[in-house]
Amino acid sequence: MQTTIHVTINGKKRSDTVEPRLLLIHYLRETVGLTGPHIGCETSICGACTVNVDGKAIKSCAMFAVQANGCDVLTIEGLARDGKLDPMQQAFWNEHGLQCGFCTPGMIMTAKQILERNPHPTEAEIRDGLGGNLCRCTGYQHIVNAVKAVAAGKGA
Amino acid sequence: MATTTITKTEKLVGKAMRRQEDPRLITGSATYVDDIQMPGMLHACILRSPHGAANIKSVDIAAALAHPGVAAVYVGKDTEKVGPVPCGASLPGLRVPHHYVLAIDRVYFIGHPVAVVVATDKYIARDAVDLIEVEYETLQAVTDPEKAIGPGAPPVHPEWPDNVAFNYHQEGGDVDTAFAQAEVVVKQRITSQRLIPSSMETRGVVADYNTGDKALTIWSSTQIPHLMRTLVAQMLGAPEHKVRVVTPEVGGGFGSKLNVYAEEALMGFVAMKLGQPVKWIESRRENCMCTIHGRGHVDYFEVAAKKDGTILGIKLKLIQDLGAYHQLLTPAIPTLSVLMMPGLYRCQNVRADIVGAFTNAVPTDAYRGAGRPEATHGIERMVDILAAELKMDPAEIRLKNFIHNDEFPYATGTGLSYDSGNYAAPLHKAMDLIDYHNLREEQRQARSQGRLMGIGLSTYGEICAFGPSPATPAGGWESATVKIEPSGMVTVMTGSSPHGQGEETTFAQITADELGVGIDDVIVLHGDTAIVQYGIGTFGSRGTAVGGTAVYFALQELKKKIKKYGAMLLESEEVSFSDGVCVDHKTGKSVTLAEIAGASHRAMKLPPGTQPGMVETYFWEPPNFAFPFGAHAVVTEVNRETGDIEIKRYVAVDDCGNIINPLIVAGQVHGGVVQGLGQALWEQAVYDDNGQLITGEFMDYAIPRASMIPWIETEHTVTPSPVNPLGVKGVGEAGTIGCSPAVVNSVVDALSTLGVRHIDMPMTPEKIWNLMEGARA
Numbered sequence: 001m002q003t004t005i006h007v008t009i010n011g012k013k014r015s016d017t018v019e020p021r022l023l024l025i026h027y028l029r030e031t032v033g034l035t036g037p038h039i040g041c042e043t044s045i046c047g048a049c050t051v052n053v054d055g056k057a058i059k060s061c062a063m064f065a066v067q068a069n070g071c072d073v074l075t076i077e078g079l080a081r082d083g084k085l086d087p088m089q090q091a092f093w094n095e096h097g098l099q100c101g102f103c104t105p106g107m108i109m110t111a112k113q114i115l116e117r118n119p120h121p122t123e124a125e126i127r128d129g130l131g132g133n134l135c136r137c138t139g140y141q142h143i144v145n146a147v148k149a150v151a152a153g154k155g156a
Numbered sequence: 157m158a159t160t161t162i163t164k165t166e167k168l169v170g171k172a173m174r175r176q177e178d179p180r181l182i183t184g185s186a187t188y189v190d191d192i193q194m195p196g197m198l199h200a201c202i203l204r205s206p207h208g209a210a211n212i213k214s215v216d217i218a219a220a221l222a223h224p225g226v227a228a229v230y231v232g233k234d235t236e237k238v239g240p241v242p243c244g245a246s247l248p249g250l251r252v253p254h255h256y257v258l259a260i261d262r263v264y265f266i267g268h269p270v271a272v273v274v275a276t277d278k279y280i281a282r283d284a285v286d287l288i289e290v291e292y293e294t295l296q297a298v299t300d301p302e303k304a305i306g307p308g309a310p311p312v313h314p315e316w317p318d319n320v321a322f323n324y325h326q327e328g329g330d331v332d333t334a335f336a337q338a339e340v341v342v343k344q345r346i347t348s349q350r351l352i353p354s355s356m357e358t359r360g361v362v363a364d365y366n367t368g369d370k371a372l373t374i375w376s377s378t379q380i381p382h383l384m385r386t387l388v389a390q391m392l393g394a395p396e397h398k399v400r401v402v403t404p405e406v407g408g409g410f411g412s413k414l415n416v417y418a419e420e421a422l423m424g425f426v427a428m429k430l431g432q433p434v435k436w437i438e439s440r441r442e443n444c445m446c447t448i449h450g451r452g453h454v455d456y457f458e459v460a461a462k463k464d465g466t467i468l469g470i471k472l473k474l475i476q477d478l479g480a481y482h483q484l485l486t487p488a489i490p491t492l493s494v495l496m497m498p499g500l501y502r503c504q505n506v507r508a509d510i511v512g513a514f515t516n517a518v519p520t521d522a523y524r525g526a527g528r529p530e531a532t533h534g535i536e537r538m539v540d541i542l543a544a545e546l547k548m549d550p551a552e553i554r555l556k557n558f559i560h561n562d563e564f565p566y567a568t569g570t571g572l573s574y575d576s577g578n579y580a581a582p583l584h585k586a587m588d589l590i591d592y593h594n595l596r597e598e599q600r601q602a603r604s605q606g607r608l609m610g611i612g613l614s615t616y617g618e619i620c621a622f623g624p625s626p627a628t629p630a631g632g633w634e635s636a637t638v639k640i641e642p643s644g645m646v647t648v649m650t651g652s653s654p655h656g657q658g659e660e661t662t663f664a665q666i667t668a669d670e671l672g673v674g675i676d677d678v679i680v681l682h683g684d685t686a687i688v689q690y691g692i693g694t695f696g697s698r699g700t701a702v703g704g705t706a707v708y709f710a711l712q713e714l715k716k717k718i719k720k721y722g723a724m725l726l727e728s729e730e731v732s733f734s735d736g737v738c739v740d741h742k743t744g745k746s747v748t749l750a751e752i753a754g755a756s757h758r759a760m761k762l763p764p765g766t767q768p769g770m771v772e773t774y775f776w777e778p779p780n781f782a783f784p785f786g787a788h789a790v791v792t793e794v795n796r797e798t799g800d801i802e803i804k805r806y807v808a809v810d811d812c813g814n815i816i817n818p819l820i821v822a823g824q825v826h827g828g829v830v831q832g833l834g835q836a837l838w839e840q841a842v843y844d845d846n847g848q849l850i851t852g853e854f855m856d857y858a859i860p861r862a863s864m865i866p867w868i869e870t871e872h873t874v875t876p877s878p879v880n881p882l883g884v885k886g887v888g889e890a891g892t893i894g895c896s897p898a899v900v901n902s903v904v905d906a907l908s909t910l911g912v913r914h915i916d917m918p919m920t921p922e923k924i925w926n927l928m929e930g931a932r933a
């Protein structure tokens with residue numbers, strides 16, 4: 001059984017025919033070819049697959065592609081505009097907020113959401129906000145610094 | 157044509173530079189193994205044992221084979237000639253079980269691969285795996301290493317009923333006299349629990365076979381592409397020069413990808429059989445079950461001392477949980493613990509006995525620190541226990557026993573030669589930073605209010621920069637090629653294979669300084685055996701200390717050539733080369749690196765005895781390991797009602813020799829410390845008595861989240877290593893090694909008023925609460 005879905009991804013509309021059981025993360029990575037979002041667990045723990053759907057950071061391994069029908073999806077690939085990095089991307093770079101980079105696309109999407117919900121978070125609020133995203137490399141401190149830098153207007 | 161940007165004098169080594177590799181990683185344009193798509197690519201899914209120990213009575217693959225979309229199903233009999241999965245370590249009398257890539261008639265641990273399904277789509281492959289019928293006869297399993305070598309344990313391998321893979325003895329000095337003369341002897345059983353390395357990217361393999369060329373390409377998420385090529389070629393009986401291994405972006409390893417696994421050969425086998433590319437991506441559950449675990453020690457320590465705290469002798473009986481097989485370095489890891497067991501102390505009298513125990517569990521192997529965290533945890537706990545026994549301050553007893561600054565190079569009782577050190581310096585610095593003496597006063601007040609506050613120290617040393625080849629199973633050198641393109645742009649190829657360590661930046665910093673070019677004029681390539689000369693890889697804190705040094709020496713060779721061409725072009729006897737220009741000081745004339753590189757490629761004229769082109773390769777053999785050290789200080793408070801541990805301050809002072817990039821070093825320390833915190837407080841791979849892995853997902857295996865960890869204050873002292881010209885020592889594992897004893901020492905200190913003398917990790921709230929309840933009773 002196949003279903004047709006219509007999705008706007010990083011500003012571009014597209015239609016695809018998918019199996020109902022296809023996870024959104026597999027749809028994005030394999031059908032659409034956006035391999036920025038990663039798969040670290042497939043059980044909605046690690047956050048490597050985090051993308052933004054209709055304004056909300058979600059774990060795309062915990063959602064079916066058919067559930068994104070009619071939605072507006074933003075992935076890490078859609079952040080930089082005309083070659084200019086998003087302030088959060090820039091801050092991760094400046095602050096050394098990544099090592100192997102595998103968690104990074106999900107981290108950046110979550111980090112942006114933290115500030116969208118609360119533009120001036122405390123350090124504890126930042127750490128809480130990152131709670132759904134695991135990083136095994138950085139020990140999180142430089143990631144926290146990156147979020148702080150953007151909150152302080154220093155991401156550019 | 158683009159040429160090198162202006163010559164420069166500003167030095168980049170030592171500067172906190174953001175990384176060259178980051179733009180692709182922060183924009184989602186990096187390529188990890190799972191990002192590779194190829195026309196006609198098939199997907200593999202592996203059926204694994206649900207039992208810790210069982211005989212396989214039958215495997216029925218008919219339904220799976222008949223499933224639409226399935227291209228092939230293979231079982232153990234089909235792959236009998238592939239492999240075995242290699243063990244690179246050798247010890248006298250070592251028992252090495254034959255490690256087939258798929259189980260033949262018996263499974264030895266939960267997750268043991270039994271069959272592989274290959275299909276057009278990974279969903280179909282997973283569906284078809286469920287259609288395979290395996291009849292098992294379950295057997296009694298044993299997963300506790302002490303029970304395994306005790307009486308009446310079920311044999312993991314029937315041919316060796318005692319479950320002992322090896323016994324290993326090492327001794328230095330005169331231990332018996334030391335213990336006979338002791339005024340005090342302290343003993344403690346200390347465990348370092350099994351851990352799951354948990355790189356965020358699981359393992360993964362893509363294999364593609366060109367039937368015309370008879371050439372196999374394997375993309376694998378590994379730390380050791382060249383060794384993998386050699387070993388996978390052996391496993392498949394394929395000519396090595398027709399095997400290419402590519403490590404694209406690698407999402408963390410921490411030692412778990414310093415290995416060659418069944419799946420790399422298995423995917424090679426499938427690709428060669430079917431003539432179609434095939435991809436296998438490990439699930440998180442498989443990663444927990446089937447990728448090596450770390451640690452797995454039960455250590456019985458005894459320390460003999462004088463009443464003034466002088467350590468006279470150390471004995472260690474070490475039981476290593478090996479798991480069911482030897483992976484690449486499994487049996488070698490505990491021998492590193494033995495080498496490191498005297499820590500930073502002037503104690504020559506040491507005796508260690510290791511028993512390697514087979515268990516029905518996935519093999520243990522190198523995980524961040526690999527043997528050294530266990531040793532450091534042991535000796536640093538023992539020194540605190542001794543201090544408590546003698547009612548001495550833990551700092552004072554350490555300062556009393558440190559190897560003195562004028563004793564380096566220092567020959568240890570375990571046969572190492574510590575390169576350089578100033579062990580008191582980081583301890584003093586950590587104590588100043590944390591305000592140790594006032595803290596003790598604060599602690600007295602806290603105690604008088606009934607609060608459980610603890611202060612913990614650890615002073616660690618580690619063996620890094622692996623290592624001299626005679627001491628390393630597969631060779632301990634590293635290689636580098638540096639070439640200057642006709643335009644003057646610089647390409648560095650390192651045999652080291654980074655996966656998050658930032659070598660594309662640090663090696664470019666070294667190169668830019670030596671050649672006087674900008675950092676963007678340098679590119680660092682790695683991780684493709686078709687592009688890069690043979691190399692060893694990134695592990696054991698060796699990337700910069702060995703790989704960076706190879707780059708440095710290749711650059712020195714290249715500079716000789718640059719000067720020869722410079723002299724020819726300037727028609728001069730003698731020129732100097734610095735900041736990207738050759739200068740004849742007599743005439744004041746100069747020629748740029750780009751002009752020299754161009755001339756060397758056009759080769760209209762050659763300096764006598766010199767080849768055209770501008771490329772040099774250097775294989776550097778290190779004469780010794782490097783030995784970083786440091787001190788960590790931790791303040792904790794234990795919640796009397798819940799057993800929760802709050803880390804109030806964390807100070808890490810590391811001495812990793814000279815620092816190429818402070819930002820990257822800080823990141824390594826943070827990440828290392830947090831893995832140490834994970835071990836100290838939360839993480840443990842738990843098997844039940846049937847060999848079932850209870851912590852088989854991130855739901856159950858507690859790797860630290862951002863909100864669980866404190867701010868980490870880092871500082872450094874700098875004692876350059878004399879082993880390499882960069883003076884670097886290595887920092888990848890330091891944080892992990894220093895962390896766990898400092899945290900446990902702190903919590904034991906907090907609970908010492910209740911009579912607590914030792915706590916095994918992880919110090920979960922439940923364990924702490926029970927301890928406190930026990931003390932109350």
Ligand code: FES
Pocket residue numbers: 038039040041042043044045046047048049050059060061062
């Ligand atoms: S892959 Fe989605 S949360 Fe881990």
Ligand code: FES
Pocket residue numbers: 097098099100101102103104134135136137138356407408656
């Ligand atoms: S940078 Fe490697 S997992 Fe976060």
